[in-house]
Amino acid sequence: MNAEALSAVEMQHITKRFPGVLANDDITFSVLKGEIHALLGENGAGKTTLMNILYGLYRPDAGEICVNSQKVDITEPNDAIALGIGMIHQHFMLIPPFTVAENVILGIEPQKTFLLDREKAAKDVQEISQKYGLTVDPRAKVQDLSVGIEQRVEILKALYRGAEILILDEPTAVLTPQEVEELFKVMKSLKEEGKTIIFITHKLKEPMATCDRITVLRKGKLVGTVLTEKTDISSLARMMVGRDVCLVVEKPPHPAGGTVMEVENLEAYNDRDIKALRGINLVLRKGEILGIAGVEGNGQLELAETLTGLRKVSAGKILINGQDMTNRSARDIINAGVSHIPEDRRKRGLILDFSLAENLILGSHFKSPFSHGFQMDYDNVFTHADNLVETFDIRGTGIESQVKYLSGGNMQKVIVAREIGREPEIIIASQPTRGLDVGAIEYIHEQILRMREQNKAILLISADLDEVLCLSDRVAVIYEGKIVGERDPQTATEEELGLLMAGGKI
Amino acid sequence: MKLNKIAELVKIKRESVTDVFISFIAVIAALLVGAVIVYISGSSPLEAYKALYEGAFGSTYDFAQTLTRTTPLIFTGLTVAFAFRCGLFNIGGEGQLYVGGMTAAIVGVSFTGLPIYVHLPLALGAGAAAGGAWSLVPSVLKARVGAHEVITTIMMNYIGILLCSYLANYSFKAEGWVAQTDVVEPSAQLPKLVPGTQLTASIFVALACVVIAYYILYKTTLGYEIRAVGLNPTAAEYGGISVQKSIVVAMLISGMLAGLGGTGEVLGLHRRFIFGFSPGYGFDGIAVAVLGRNHPVGVVLGALLFGALRNGGMVMKQMTNVPTDLVIVIQGIVILFVAAPEMFRIFRRIRKGGIRNAF
Numbered sequence: 005m006n007a008e009a010l011s012a013v014e015m016q017h018i019t020k021r022f023p024g025v026l027a028n029d030d031i032t033f034s035v036l037k038g039e040i041h042a043l044l045g046e047n048g049a050g051k052t053t054l055m056n057i058l059y060g061l062y063r064p065d066a067g068e069i070c071v072n073s074q075k076v077d078i079t080e081p082n083d084a085i086a087l088g089i090g091m092i093h094q095h096f097m098l099i100p101p102f103t104v105a106e107n108v109i110l111g112i113e114p115q116k117t118f119l120l121d122r123e124k125a126a127k128d129v130q131e132i133s134q135k136y137g138l139t140v141d142p143r144a145k146v147q148d149l150s151v152g153i154e155q156r157v158e159i160l161k162a163l164y165r166g167a168e169i170l171i172l173d174e175p176t177a178v179l180t181p182q183e184v185e186e187l188f189k190v191m192k193s194l195k196e197e198g199k200t201i202i203f204i205t206h207k208l209k210e211p212m213a214t215c216d217r218i219t220v221l222r223k224g225k226l227v228g229t230v231l232t233e234k235t236d237i238s239s240l241a242r243m244m245v246g247r248d249v250c251l252v253v254e255k256p257p258h259p260a261g262g263t264v265m266e267v268e269n270l271e272a273y274n275d276r277d278i279k280a281l282r283g284i285n286l287v288l289r290k291g292e293i294l295g296i297a298g299v300e301g302n303g304q305l306e307l308a309e310t311l312t313g314l315r316k317v318s319a320g321k322i323l324i325n326g327q328d329m330t331n332r333s334a335r336d337i338i339n340a341g342v343s344h345i346p347e348d349r350r351k352r353g354l355i356l357d358f359s360l361a362e363n364l365i366l367g368s369h370f371k372s373p374f375s376h377g378f379q380m381d382y383d384n385v386f387t388h389a390d391n392l393v394e395t396f397d398i399r400g401t402g403i404e405s406q407v408k409y410l411s412g413g414n415m416q417k418v419i420v421a422r423e424i425g426r427e428p429e430i431i432i433a434s435q436p437t438r439g440l441d442v443g444a445i446e447y448i449h450e451q452i453l454r455m456r457e458q459n460k461a462i463l464l465i466s467a468d469l470d471e472v473l474c475l476s477d478r479v480a481v482i483y484e485g486k487i488v489g490e491r492d493p494q495t496a497t498e499e500e501l502g503l504l505m506a507g508g509k510i
Numbered sequence: 511m512k513l514n515k516i517a518e519l520v521k522i523k524r525e526s527v528t529d530v531f532i533s534f535i536a537v538i539a540a541l542l543v544g545a546v547i548v549y550i551s552g553s554s555p556l557e558a559y560k561a562l563y564e565g566a567f568g569s570t571y572d573f574a575q576t577l578t579r580t581t582p583l584i585f586t587g588l589t590v591a592f593a594f595r596c597g598l599f600n601i602g603g604e605g606q607l608y609v610g611g612m613t614a615a616i617v618g619v620s621f622t623g624l625p626i627y628v629h630l631p632l633a634l635g636a637g638a639a640a641g642g643a644w645s646l647v648p649s650v651l652k653a654r655v656g657a658h659e660v661i662t663t664i665m666m667n668y669i670g671i672l673l674c675s676y677l678a679n680y681s682f683k684a685e686g687w688v689a690q691t692d693v694v695e696p697s698a699q700l701p702k703l704v705p706g707t708q709l710t711a712s713i714f715v716a717l718a719c720v721v722i723a724y725y726i727l728y729k730t731t732l733g734y735e736i737r738a739v740g741l742n743p744t745a746a747e748y749g750g751i752s753v754q755k756s757i758v759v760a761m762l763i764s765g766m767l768a769g770l771g772g773t774g775e776v777l778g779l780h781r782r783f784i785f786g787f788s789p790g791y792g793f794d795g796i797a798v799a800v801l802g803r804n805h806p807v808g809v810v811l812g813a814l815l816f817g818a819l820r821n822g823g824m825v826m827k828q829m830t831n832v833p834t835d836l837v838i839v840i841q842g843i844v845i846l847f848v849a850a851p852e853m854f855r856i857f858r859r860i861r862k863g864g865i866r867n868a869f
Contacts, residue, residue, distance in 0.1 A: 312748075314747060334748065334749075338750045344748065351742070351745065353745065355738055355745045357742075358741060366746075369734050369735070369749070370735075379729060380729055380731055382729075
């Protein structure tokens with residue numbers, strides 16, 4: 005580092021307040037030209053807010069911004085773009101029926117008199133994509149592309165607008181492991197071409213692999229900036245959550261009890277009427293965690309939904325405590341003692357416009373003490389909510405406010421609190437920690453293990469192999485709607501399971 | 511426990527503030543636009559509004575007449591609002607109102623010698639039941655085969671209104687050339703409240719329905735389920751709620767409210783079924799519900815506003831040169847402004863904290 009290491013962005017003493025939340029509290033953050041700089045923090049730490057300020061989407065309440073050592077006033081994204089800043093959001097803003105080139109040039113179309121110059125557009129896009137190793141066909145329609153390629157189109161869009169500083173907001177959240185590798189390659193080649201990259205993430209491993217420096221935020225405050233080569237994962241984790249995180253789950257041995265749920269030759273169809281479950285056999289025992297590993301889309305969603313009465317069983321049987329519960333209603337299955345942590349927490353697990361208190365009784369709202377006959381007892385609903393908020397440490401603006409204002413981690417806590425708080429016998433947990441930060445993941449893992457100690461039967465469906473291996477007592481691998489093998493997580497190797505997940509025979 | 515209740519009250523206030531604000535601003539804005547129109551057409555806006563106000567609230571008589579016009583709008587406003595809380599658009603209020611009114615008239619003329627405490631409830635119940643039955647067809651179709659209720663309720667309007675036309679022209683036609691039934695028995699009439707005006711006890715039925723609708727929606731298990739389905743049917747299903755059942759029940763109650771609205775007009779104001787007795791109350795109910803933000807209390811206020819405009823408008827026409835059509839213009843503009851509340855919100859948020867924040 006010498007005189008060449010000029011600063012690209014300097015944000016000084018940035019403060020941003022939202023109703024009830026101090027999102028950014030006096031944050032000072034600087035990025036050098038030509039570096040890849042990670043902005044690391046848990047959900048709700050203020051990373052995205054800080055970057056939205058830089059991109060002109062929010063105005064800071066206090067603080068100064070310098071770009072290329074010039075003090076600037078960014079009031080809207082166009083200002084940021086003019087300064088050479090580009091932002092790639094988590095949710096892509098592309099028009100699916102348009103081609104890649106059309107999407108890239110949108111808003112600044114090259115024209116031949118009054119007509120759109122498609123040829124020039126395609127050529128321009130091709131040129132940029134080759135320069136940075138962002139292979140993509142400019143004439144392909146966006147609707148035909150995979151998520152990873154769509155992301156490239158977003159990056160191309162920013163580059164086409166002359167971006168020198170690229171902000172990537174949680175770019176890996178939507179990608180497969182292979183796509184993540186590709187993205188990292190692209191980031192490196194962008195760096196080689198002299199671009200500056202700010203990489204927002206909450207995953208510890210990612211910045212270690214790609215970044216030059218890492219800035220950690222916690223609860224809206226700056227914790228510090230470190231050189232990647234001079235730090236390690238555990239010290240990053242400490243900076244992020246403010247205490248030592250046990251990354252390896254401590255799991256005391258616990259004897260499994262009697263069978264509570266049996267699934268025999270279960271078959272079901274997915275939403276596109278294709279057979280998604282093709283003869284699943286499972287046995288769930290008390291005090292035991294059965295992990296279902298597998299690449300996503302191999303029937304996990306359909307399995308969870310058929311077991312909880314949300315999807316029709318086309319063949320086979322589900323027995324709960326010896327009683328046939330095949331194709332019974334969701335309510336009957338809840339009443340039989342089954343709780344469900346669904347994988348889509350915003351669509352399936354919560355009613356976002358309902359209050360926290362009302363969400364915490366969903367599924368037991370028809371039972372005492374919340375309902376007496378036809379009448380609700382809101383006093384009990386509120387007491388219940390107060391208790392769960394305290395027990396499960398749900399942080400928000402009160403039990404009366406709508407859950408849509410909670411952070412992702414707290415939303416999941418609401419679901420976990422509700423489903424565990426119901427004292428079920430069986431818990432079907434689907435992707436219970438997806439998209440959550442370290443603190444929340446750890447918390448949810450603890451809760452799952454606590455349920456095991458209380459002799460509940462747990463079916464853990466997760467795409468995160470580490471999670472399945474750490475928590476489960478038995479691991480079953482699902483592939484194309486069938487259980488293709490069952491292993492003891494103590495002795496199974498990742499290679500062996502990986503092979504099973506990919507449909508290979510052992 | 512007390513704290514919770516206080517928090518609840520405060521919260522309700524705070525959350526409704528935006529809603530009330532939007533509706534209030536929309537009304538003011540519409541009145542201003544109306545004033546400009548009156549001015550352009552060569553009259554004095556001040557005089558026109560003065561006449562409008564006095565026509566609506568100037569005397570006991572005027573106020574009673576305003577309430578008379580408000581009453582059916584409370585019913586139909588509730589009709590739309592209640593269904594909407596379950597995520598349903600009940601455009602069939604007009605048909606349900608007709609069928610309800612006709613059924614009440616039939617019960618009103620067919621039984622003689624019954625005491626009022628038997629006959630009146632019977633007629634009211636029959637009217638409500640008929641309205642409910644009329645809304646049952648679209649809701650069952652929706653729950654069973656997914657037929658969109660907007661289409662089916664509109665179609666049921668035609669069937670209902672034309673059926674009533676037939677009954678009023680043939681089966682139950684009174685002597686004379688008007689398509690109407692005979693006057694219902696006195697034992698089935700809703701009593702007049704203010705002598706010399708048209709105001710009847712129907713308004714009490716309407717207000718009772720407001721309380722009942724509020725109670726059902728916010729205090730009962732059924733209401734919890736209806737609102738859950740309205741906000742997120744996928745999550746409601748997950749919570750062990752039968753989406754189909756909620757749709758059918760919500761629509762049934764909605765239709766009963768419309769049926770009672772027609773019944774109130776027939777047993778109260780007209781004391782008989784007259785074909786064409788509704789100038790489109792079922793459709794005005796949509797406007798009332800929109801203005802009232804689909805809340806029972808808001809519906810009362812919205813209905814009162816439109817009732818006052820309608821009643822005051824007639825006085826305005828007599829006192830000044832301004833035609834009653836102005837009232838319809840104002841009504842339209844109010845809805846235009848309220849129906850785009852997101853616009854207000856977005857503008858406000860842009861001012862506060864940037865574009866991103868606004869959505």
